[in-house]
Amino acid sequence: MPATALGLYLIFAVLGFGWRSWTQYRHTGSTGFRGIHGRPGSLQWLAGAGFIAAILAGAAAPLLQLLDILTPIALLQAPWIQASGTVLAVAGIAATLYAQRDMGESWRIGVDPSETTTLVRSGVFGLVRNPIFTAMLIFAAGITVMTPNPLALAAFAVLWVTIELQVRVVEEPYLNTIHGQVYRDYCGAVGRFVPHIGRTLTV
Numbered sequence: 001m002p003a004t005a006l007g008l009y010l011i012f013a014v015l016g017f018g019w020r021s022w023t024q025y026r027h028t029g030s031t032g033f034r035g036i037h038g039r040p041g042s043l044q045w046l047a048g049a050g051f052i053a054a055i056l057a058g059a060a061a062p063l064l065q066l067l068d069i070l071t072p073i074a075l076l077q078a079p080w081i082q083a084s085g086t087v088l089a090v091a092g093i094a095a096t097l098y099a100q101r102d103m104g105e106s107w108r109i110g111v112d113p114s115e116t117t118t119l120v121r122s123g124v125f126g127l128v129r130n131p132i133f134t135a136m137l138i139f140a141a142g143i144t145v146m147t148p149n150p151l152a153l154a155a156f157a158v159l160w161v162t163i164e165l166q167v168r169v170v171e172e173p174y175l176n177t178i179h180g181q182v183y184r185d186y187c188g189a190v191g192r193f194v195p196h197i198g199r200t201l202t203v
Helices: 002-028 043-066 079-106 131-146 150-179 181-189
Strands: none
Touching: 002 043, 002 079, 002 131, 043 131, 043 150, 079 131, 131 150, 150 181
């Protein structure tokens, strides 16, 4: 199972980051990567740095388990649990690519405060405001269940926290500044990560 998890992680990285960035560059002249912003130690900086750390740790977890350096938690090794993890991981990859497609040329990793992008509210963005992050969490949950060792569990927890920080501390204030009342109306109508939940915006 760790070999399968590692393979799915590679597919996710190639399609969700590499291929998408290449496609973005071909259409717009920009890779879409905006880097980490904020003073080191600030919440903005922790959101970006923690996200990268979680992604790297999440990839290392199945590799280290495959090499017998990490041992999975026995309670979570039931075949049906690991099969469910595989389904979640595959669904997360597909959902990530679908949401990225709906975001179009507004797709970014990170925020450039000097940049104004189109507020996407159609497609899957009409159901939730952050479908790419939702899909990434589904994928990460699947990989964690497939290789449920302590590093994988910690990586998932850090990913969850840093995504919350990125959305609440970085992206929502930026979008509120750029789009104003239109964005606030959108937040009042559409949930943050799942439909109908998190419709109240606090900035």
